[in-house]
Amino acid sequence: MIQLNQLYKTYGKLKVLRAIDLELSKPGVTAILGPNGSGKSTLIKLILGLVIPSQGTITVQGQKVRESYSYRNSISYLPQIARFPENLKVKELLQVIEEIRGKSALRDHFIQYFGVESYLENRLGHLSGGTRQKINLVLTFMYDTPIRILDEPTAGLDPIALVALRNLIEAERQAEKLILLTTHIIPLVESIADDLIFLLDGTVHFHGAPAELKQSTKHSGLEEAIANMMLNAKKDYNGRMSLSLHPAPNS
């Protein structure tokens, strides 16, 4: 469904992503993990066409991202920050998206699912952060697309909404969708992820099933396995840093 070939992204001198090769062809939940600033959001935004690659190609459902915008019909995206035009009512915001993407058959179902029916006539500027995130979730799930991209979907949610979201992601997995999500909540990853991508220092440090990671780090819990991998990577990184202090033989 999604292929990334030799993808690079640099901002001036800062290399955010380097030589990323990924193929996400199987349905299921893929969690993108990594420390702050490791390039998780940039990777997601590259797939959405929001960020333009410095080098390399991205293909979604057979269409090259830079050459078209219609491929986004097969993606629904949940942005990390739920901020909407303050003077619009919730109902009007849903209408805006419906006018762009077409009438949604699932709209009312998800309004009820996330319990926001009483807010439809409220202006978005008057809503709490958690409620805005629920509206954000309705906007994302109200289209039955084969790919879902969720950037920190749990931000600001209460425990009830969190459980509802986890059940929903589970149901979507059963429905054979590709769900790409970034999160810092490891228990959530442990309970739903089929596939892990661990980004570090702009490269894919690990890509595989959670069980493989646990096996390779010899830890039974995912949290410990990830912490162990990060620690080892940090040692590697520091090692490289100390090495780089010495001039290279050819320079």
Added chain:
Amino acid sequence: MKKIIVYSLKDLLRSNWIYFYSIFFLLITSALAWMSQDPLKVVVSLLNIILILVPLVSLLFGLVYIYNMREFTELLLAQPLPRMQVFGGQFAGLVIALALSCLSGITIPFLLLRLQHPVEWGQVGMLGGVGLLLTLIFSAMAFFLGLRFENRIKGFAAGFMIWLFFAVIYDGIFLWLLAIFQNYPLEKFTLAMSWMNPIDLARTLLLLQLDISSLLGYTGAVFQHFLGHFWGWVLSSALLILWVALPWWGVRRLASRKDF
């Protein structure tokens, strides 16, 4: 694009600032009309207010709008829409909202107040046209700055500097140069200089139409002398339209390669 224009308008026309802007023009126009009773004098006084205020409000309000919409723009860009439809729609929504609020503030008092002399609607229309062109030019500049500067403080500082330059500093430099080189023929230089400032162009455009020679100033007089009324008017309108196209061209360039 229509969908984006409609949502932007719905959002903007509920903003308190748009009402303040309209009420301000309503009060100023009413006060001027009440004091002078001569529609021509009201138009000239309003012109001077529009020349200063419309660029400032378009720049600052435009920047506030773009920065406030940052996250929502990101969501729109992730929808199956070409980039320029999103920005074109938001720009049109902003210009329509600002122009409606300014034009309603100007025209309503002329409709309601009974003045001693009959109102020349052509002149009021030209005044509105100048207001609209300035709104277009400076809103496009605001879009350009909003896309160019991720940092809001830099964006606002650049916007304010642009306004200060065109509204105040430019004329100062212009006058200074005219004074220094007063012994040389300066007509062509004056013409060229006035093309490079949309606010000067807007002033010349309206004063040529109003046919008040005493208020034309040196630039206007040169325009009239070289091109006559009709061609002076055509040229200054064409140049103002070019002034809309220039920042918009910059917006298109930036928008097509910007990372969000």
